[in-house]
Amino acid sequence: MLPIERQVKIKEYLVEKGFASVEDLSKLFNVSEMTIRRDLDELHKQGLIQRIYGGAMANDPAFFEMSVIAKSTQFSHEKEKIGQAAAELVNDGETILMDSGTTTLEIAKNLKYKKITLITNALNVAIELAVCPQIEIIVAGGILRKAVLNTVGPQTESFINDVRVDKAFIGVEGVHPDTGISVPDLLNAHSKRVMMSIAHQSIVVADHSKLGRNTTNKIASLEDVDMIITDSKADPSIVKQLQEKTFVKIIE
Known part of the structure; x- marks a missing residue:
């Protein structure tokens, strides 16, 4: 999977779930945590997601509720x-x-x-x-x-x-x-x-x-x-x- 394809899927996943940890995304897409961090940083740079400690969440908080862990x-x-x-x-x-x-x-x-x-x-x-x-x-x-x-x-x-x-x-x-x-x-x-x-x-x-x-x-x-x-x-x-x-x- 190309990085751009994975990033699109990561964004879609965050919109659906609200929040995901780096560890969870790494397992989900079968790539290293370092790769996921780069993907999240890129998505954050584009204003598509919000980076938080240990993971990321969807960009508009009005439409989702963060998990207890987040x-x-x-x-x-x-x-x-x-x-x-x-x-x-x-x-x-x-x-x-x-x-x-x-x-x-x-x-x-x-x-x-x-x-x-x-x-x-x-x-x-x-x-x-x-x-x-x-x-x-x-x-x-x-x-x-x-x-x-x-x-x-x-x-x-x-x-x-x-x-x-x-x-x-x-x-x-x-x-x-x-x-x-x-x-x-x-x-x-x-x-x-x-x-x-x-x-x-x-x-x-x-x-x-x-x-x-x-x-x-x-x-x-x-x-x-x-x-x-x-x-x-x-x-x-x-x-x-x-x-x-x-x-x-x-x-x-």
């Missing part, structure tokens, strides 16, 4: 701070709901000594807290999205719709002053919308890179969000616009 390398320090701050809002005896995401996973890491009931559709969140005997964990079934380790679909929504929680922590891909909060996946957006509807308080956790972005599937308007927790790198002008419609907590 997300975990981005703004990890900021997500840790957001996770700590969000966990401080949780009180013993509460029933909380958390969906999938690397930021919500950071919340889970800081809840290990709380006595709570957790409802989640995120396998990684459930596994993180499974070692805690004082936490009751209820996992919503449904269609498993393998790249991000959460369940979606009618079964998930039906289950969640029958419960009530004190707080719901929602991870998103876009927080826009005009269009609200959003994610690329339609079923995921539906599930998150149901989660917010059964919560006494809906809290969105999003690092600064999500602010000002608008992805393809709207979850809710900002007026439906009780609080947004973000980090201090957020654009002040965007934060000001968001604050006109909801409460924004900025973590230093």
